Amino acid sequence: MKRDNIVKIVSISGYAIFLILSWIFSFNPGKEIGINFITFSIDMLKILPCAFILIGLFEVWVKRETVEKHFGEESGIRGYVWAVLLAGTTVGGLYIAFPVAYSLYTKGAKLSVIFAYVGAAAICRVPMAIFEASFLGIKFTAIRLLVSLPLVIVTSILLGDYLTKRNYKIVAGK
Amino acid sequence: MYYLYIVTALAVLISFIVSREKTLKAIRIAAKRFINILPAFLTMIILVSVVLFLIPDKVISNYLGSNNKFIGVLFASFLGSITLMPGFIAFPLCGILLKKGVLYMVLAAFTTTLMMVGVLTYPIEKEYFGIRVTIIRNTMSFFIALVAAVVIGVFFGEIF
Numbered sequence: 001m002k003r004d005n006i007v008k009i010v011s012i013s014g015y016a017i018f019l020i021l022s023w024i025f026s027f028n029p030g031k032e033i034g035i036n037f038i039t040f041s042i043d044m045l046k047i048l049p050c051a052f053i054l055i056g057l058f059e060v061w062v063k064r065e066t067v068e069k070h071f072g073e074e075s076g077i078r079g080y081v082w083a084v085l086l087a088g089t090t091v092g093g094l095y096i097a098f099p100v101a102y103s104l105y106t107k108g109a110k111l112s113v114i115f116a117y118v119g120a121a122a123i124c125r126v127p128m129a130i131f132e133a134s135f136l137g138i139k140f141t142a143i144r145l146l147v148s149l150p151l152v153i154v155t156s157i158l159l160g161d162y163l164t165k166r167n168y169k170i171v172a173g174k
Numbered sequence: 175m176y177y178l179y180i181v182t183a184l185a186v187l188i189s190f191i192v193s194r195e196k197t198l199k200a201i202r203i204a205a206k207r208f209i210n211i212l213p214a215f216l217t218m219i220i221l222v223s224v225v226l227f228l229i230p231d232k233v234i235s236n237y238l239g240s241n242n243k244f245i246g247v248l249f250a251s252f253l254g255s256i257t258l259m260p261g262f263i264a265f266p267l268c269g270i271l272l273k274k275g276v277l278y279m280v281l282a283a284f285t286t287t288l289m290m291v292g293v294l295t296y297p298i299e300k301e302y303f304g305i306r307v308t309i310i311r312n313t314m315s316f317f318i319a320l321v322a323a324v325v326i327g328v329f330f331g332e333i334f
Binding site: 056 | 186199219262266269298
């Protein structure tokens, strides 16, 4: 673990030094990478604080029993319906879906449902689907969703069952 | 984007009116989780900044327009997997490519892998799910994207 941290710190500072030197010596590739870094960071900072505050509120207000009932072992098919509906309203992308999924999991959602949530959050966020349809056509978006969504749910069930059999647990503490 | 701010502000406000303590606790949880995962986000943004430089839009346009449609689909799914771009860039780009004559199935492979397969989000995903599950989930997503692309190819008459 410790060596990993050293590698991380060295590479991140190497990256930072590279960007600073690129600015000083007007090294264009380095400057472009720097601009990419800044635009992407700003994009993230627009979404992340809100997303994490909502996660925090969810942790405090939503009872474990509620999550267990709708997303847990007993939820059956409804669990997947809820997962897809929740995914439809998720903002950002996969990187937001992971912490949300983790939160659901710690409150008693079952594995296959959170994998379905993550997959669905990738492909059927409502604002994104509307945007996609406006550029590529409704037919395109409809077929894409009708094909990929069932596959996401089926593979999530397979993956969830496989991991449950192997006693997989998502590590706590993040 | 704005609806996220409105929803968050309303949620905090209502929560604060109902219980000040619980709201403060929620903010503390939010801050703690955010700080814990921040290094992984930093790694991801660094990777994104380098990859977007190495693979600019022009390169994507060139490769997706390949003559052989199956090579086009494979290239598209490969590019979609290793890049990460927001929808407001990706879909207009696809719209332009479509007008240039790039096949629907190629665009489907590109957008679906872009959304579902995250090589660049790997640092974040492995923090939550572990390395093994991250690899399994992404591999499965890659094949789902290929299936979606082929079905789209069939429906738009690009395969038969």
